[in-house]
Amino acid sequence: MTCDTPKVYKIHDKLYLGLSGLQTDATTLHQKLQFRHNLYKLREERDMKPSTFGHMLSNALYERRFGPYFAAPVVAGLEPDGTPYLCGMDTIGAIESAKDFMITGTSPESLYGMCESMWRPDMEPDELFETVAQCLMSGCDRDALAGWGAVVHVITKDKVVSRTLKTRMD
Amino acid sequence: MAESQYSFSLTTFSPSGKLVQIEYALNAVAAGATSLGISATDGVVIATEKKLPSALVDETTVQKIMTITPQIGVVYSGMGPDFRVLVRRARKTAQAYFQTYKEHIPVAQLVRETAAVMQEFTQTGGVRPFGVSLLMAGYDDNGPQLYQIDPSGSYFAWKASAIGKNMTNAKAFLEKRYSDEVGIEDAVHTALLTLKEGFEGQLSGSNIEVGIIGPDKTFKVLSEAEVSDYLQEVE
Numbered sequence: 001m002t003c004d005t006p007k008v009y010k011i012h013d014k015l016y017l018g019l020s021g022l023q024t025d026a027t028t029l030h031q032k033l034q035f036r037h038n039l040y041k042l043r044e045e046r047d048m049k050p051s052t053f054g055h056m057l058s059n060a061l062y063e064r065r066f067g068p069y070f071a072a073p074v075v076a077g078l079e080p081d082g083t084p085y086l087c088g089m090d091t092i093g094a095i096e097s098a099k100d101f102m103i104t105g106t107s108p109e110s111l112y113g114m115c116e117s118m119w120r121p122d123m124e125p126d127e128l129f130e131t132v133a134q135c136l137m138s139g140c141d142r143d144a145l146a147g148w149g150a151v152v153h154v155i156t157k158d159k160v161v162s163r164t165l166k167t168r169m170d
Numbered sequence: 171m172a173e174s175q176y177s178f179s180l181t182t183f184s185p186s187g188k189l190v191q192i193e194y195a196l197n198a199v200a201a202g203a204t205s206l207g208i209s210a211t212d213g214v215v216i217a218t219e220k221k222l223p224s225a226l227v228d229e230t231t232v233q234k235i236m237t238i239t240p241q242i243g244v245v246y247s248g249m250g251p252d253f254r255v256l257v258r259r260a261r262k263t264a265q266a267y268f269q270t271y272k273e274h275i276p277v278a279q280l281v282r283e284t285a286a287v288m289q290e291f292t293q294t295g296g297v298r299p300f301g302v303s304l305l306m307a308g309y310d311d312n313g314p315q316l317y318q319i320d321p322s323g324s325y326f327a328w329k330a331s332a333i334g335k336n337m338t339n340a341k342a343f344l345e346k347r348y349s350d351e352v353g354i355e356d357a358v359h360t361a362l363l364t365l366k367e368g369f370e371g372q373l374s375g376s377n378i379e380v381g382i383i384g385p386d387k388t389f390k391v392l393s394e395a396e397v398s399d400y401l402q403e404v405e
Contacts, residue, residue, distance in 0.1 A: 044279060055272035 003147035003169070007105075011037055012047045013160065015077035016153055017057075020105030021091065022070035029069050033057060050077030050085035054095055061093030068092050072104040082157055101135075107143040114138050125154050125161070133165055140167045180298060191299055192292055195321035198301035199333060202247035204368055205234075206332035206340055207305040208361050209316040213354035213384040214307035216245045216316075217361045218334075219369060220377050235381040235391045239264045241274055241308050243381045243389035247334030248302035248321075256300060260284050277308030281317040281325050289323025303333045309387040330360075336368030343367050354384050362404045373401055 008018045009030045017033065019026035036056065040048050048056070054075045061069060074088045088102035089095045096102075101115040114135040123131060132152050140146040150165045180191040205218035218234050235245045236253075238260045246253040263283045267275040284304070291297045299321040306317045318333065319325040330348045332340035343364050352360070358380065366373050375394035383389040392400070 043282070044276060049273070052271045052273050056270055059270045 004149060005147070006151050008151060008153060009034075010153075010160075011053065011077075014079075014155060014157075015048065015050050015053055015075070016155065016160075017053075018074040018076070018104065019071045020074075021072050025069040026071040029060075029071050029073075032060070036060075049079055050075055051079065051087075051097075053077075054085070054087040054089075054097070058089055058093035058095040061089065061091065065092050074102045074104050076102075076155065078155055078157060106145040107139050110142060111135060111139040125156050129154050129161070129163065133163075137165060137167050144170075181293060181295065189292060189322075192322045195299040195301050196303075199248040199303045199321065200335065200337070202249070202302075202334045203234075204332060204334040204336040204340060204365065205245045205247045205305055206330070206344070206361060206364055207245070207307055207316045207318075207328065208330040208344070208348070208352070208357040209307075209314050209328065210352050210354045210357035211350075212314065213309065213357070213382060214314045214316050215354065215357045215361050215380065215382050216243060216305050216307045217365055217378060217380040218245045218247070219365060220379050222377075229376050230394075233379070233391070235379045237381075237389050237391070238280065238306075239268075239274060239308075240388050241310060241383065242277055242280060242306060243308070243383060243391070244304050244306045245379075245381065246302045246304050247337075249300075252300045253302045253304070256284060256287065256302065256304065259287055274310070276310045276312065277306065277315045277317065278312070278327075280308070281306055281319060285319045285323045285325045287323075288319060288321060292322060305331065305333060307381065307383055307389070309383045309385075309389075314383065332364065339368055340364050354382065358382065358400055359404050362400060366404075374398065375401065 007020060008016055010016055019030060037048055057073055057075065068091045070091055072091050076086050079085050086102050087095055087097035088104055100119045103111045118131050118135060129152055136150040140150060148169045149167045151162060152165065153160055153162045184190050203219040203221045207214065207216040216235060220229060220232060220234060222229055222232065235243060236257045237243050244257065260280060264275045264280055288300050292299050304319040306319065308315055316328050317325050318328055318331050330344040332344060347360050365378055375398035378397060380392045380397050381389060382392060
């Protein structure tokens with residue numbers, strides 16, 4: 001049995017969604033959102049803005065307020081004008097957008113600690129990758145529930161670079 | 171003739187392939203007061219005659235041009251009560267969209283949804299089609315837009331169009347006067363002149379209604395005084 005299921009899904013070139021928690025709910029939620037985005041794309045003839053997607057997701061989660069999806073998302077992407085967008089929410093859709101970082105999943109204390117100390121504004125894509133990688137890897141290594149590594153996607157206006165990291169496999 | 175044998179039931183096609191009830195609904199529209207719309211480079215104007223049944227009617231309470239969202243306005247020709255039902259639905263659709271996406275509904279999407287409602291009433295038992303054609307004007311990320319929606323549920327985007335009683339003459343007038351480079355102020359003047367063509371009597375701020383959406387992307391119905399000012403510019 002492997003412990004390397006990816007948990008970040010691509011919605012479109014400038015919008016990625018991370019879902020932690022109960023994997024069956026995460027998978028179903030992702031499928032439902034994909035469905036919604038596909039229809040949106042056909043009707044409106046454009047991709048959804050990350051901020052719009054965040055609000056739609058918040059709304060979708062709250063619809064299940066009294067029987068929620070046990071999945072907590074992080075939405076990351078670039079708005080049409082190029083500005084980065086980052087938001088996270090709890091399992092019932094309480095949305096919070098951030099300029100610096102957003103965390104979801106196990107060992108949050110470790111991750112908050114690492115991100116808070118390592119984040120600085122205006123990082124270049126390579127610096128950003130290093131920072132995210134270090135934060136994730138230190139979070140994974142000391143966490144019994146975390147899996148065998150991470151996948152990091154760095155989204156820029158021209159391309160997305162995805163790299164897989166390997167950590168302790170325990 | 172054979173057509174009339176099929177004219178009572180909405181959901182039955184006639185031999186020539188028409189749904190006669192929709193044809194009759196279009197007749198109701200053509201009997202209504204003239205309305206028109208012009209799309210300019212930086213905005214859209216819609217206008218209508220406010221033909222009141224008697225001089226005793228308090229015209230300040232009659233509103234034929236309605237706001238659906240701050241970015242979208244609508245005018246009609248045909249049956250007023252049917253129009254109000256559609257406005258109510260359109261407003262609700264727009265708000266539901268905003269609640270879900272926290273983004274204002276694009277004009278084309280609202281037009282689609284409203285047209286879908288109108289089409290539903292041509293394919294359901296026990297109802298009749300709406301006796302109105304709508305001219306929906308809005309300004310979103312795709313620029314200024316003007317749409318016409320018919321009782322059948324079909325819709326078209328127009329650069330300029332007229333519906334109601336005097337529509338053929340009005341459209342002919344618009345065809346001559348319309349140009350792709352016209353700005354919103356000129357469009358208002360053209361709209362007033364077009365209304366004047368088929369109007370019995372003198373145009374004034376109290377017997378027509380004008381709605382504009384300009385580069386500020388906010389739809390507003392002009393006050394009587396503002397309409398009078400534009401009319402003076404046109405005289």
